[in-house]
Amino acid sequence: MTILNSRLWIGCILVSKSVYASQCQYEPNFTPHHNSLSLGDVIIPHRLPAGSVIKEITLNEIDQYPPMVSCLTPTSAQWDNSLFPLLSEQHHATHQTNIDGIGIRFIPQEHTFRHAKLPFINHSPYFCDNTSYRYRYCGNAFRGIRVQLIKTKSSTGSGELDSHQLIAASIGNLIVQSYRFLNTRIITPSCEL
Numbered sequence: 017m018t019i020l021n022s023r024l025w026i027g028c029i030l031v032s033k034s035v036y037a038s039q040c041q042y043e044p045n046f047t048p049h050h051n052s053l054s055l056g057d058v059i060i061p062h063r064l065p066a067g068s069v070i071k072e073i074t075l076n077e078i079d080q081y082p083p084m085v086s087c088l089t090p091t092s093a094q095w096d097n098s099l100f101p102l103l104s105e106q107h108h109a110t111h112q113t114n115i116d117g118i119g120i121r122f123i124p125q126e127h128t129f130r131h132a133k134l135p136f137i138n139h140s141p142y143f144c145d146n147t148s149y150r151y152r153y154c155g156n157a158f159r160g161i162r163v164q165l166i167k168t169k170s171s172t173g174s175g176e177l178d179s180h181q182l183i184a185a186s187i188g189n190l191i192v193q194s195y196r197f198l199n200t201r202i203i204t205p206s207c208e209l
Contacts, residue, residue, distance in 0.1 A: 076160025117172030
C-alpha cells in the first residue's frame with residue numbers, strides 16, 4: 017500500500033507540473049522571434065582599462081510587440097538562457113565570451129527585474145488585458161535589455177564572437193524572443209600610435 021501511495025504522489029506531482037507548464041500558450045498570430053545581433057568589427061583600444069564598457073546596445077524591439085502569450089493565471093516574465101558562462105557574480109554579473117579578456121554584461125531596462133545576474137525575473141509583469149479569464153502579455157512585459165561588451169583583462173584576444181544564444185525573453189515557460197551574435201569580430205590591434 018505504501019508503494020502505491022508513493023506512486024500516486026509521484027503521478028500527482030508530474031501531472032500538476034505538466035498542468036502548470038501548459039497554462040500559457042502563444043497567441044494565434046504570434047511566432048517567437050529569433051534574432052541575430054551583428055556588431056561588426058569592434059576594435060579594443062590598448063589604453064582602455066579592464067572593467068570598461070567597450071560597446072553597448074539596447075535590445076528593445078520586443079517592447080512594441082502586440083499580444084504574444086496568454087495564460088490562465090498571472091505568470092512571470094524573464095530574461096535568461098545565456099549560453100555564455102558566468103565569469104563574475106558582482107554587480108551586474110559578467111559572462112565570459114570565447115575571446116580572452118572580453119565579457120558580456122546584461123542590464124534589464126525594467127526596474128522590476130531585481131536580480132543582479134541571470135535569470136532576471138519579474139514575478140508580476142504588465143499584461144495587455146485579462147479578458148475571457150486569460151491574462152494576455154505584450155512586449156511591454158520586458159521593456160528591453162542593455163547588452164554590454166566588457167574588457168575583463170588588461171590584454172585581450174581577437175576573433176569572432178561565438179554565435180551561442182546570447183539571451184532569451186520568456187513569459188511563463190514560452191520563449192518569445194532570443195538573440196545570438198552573428199558577424200561580430202573583436203579586433204585587438206598589435207600596436208597603437
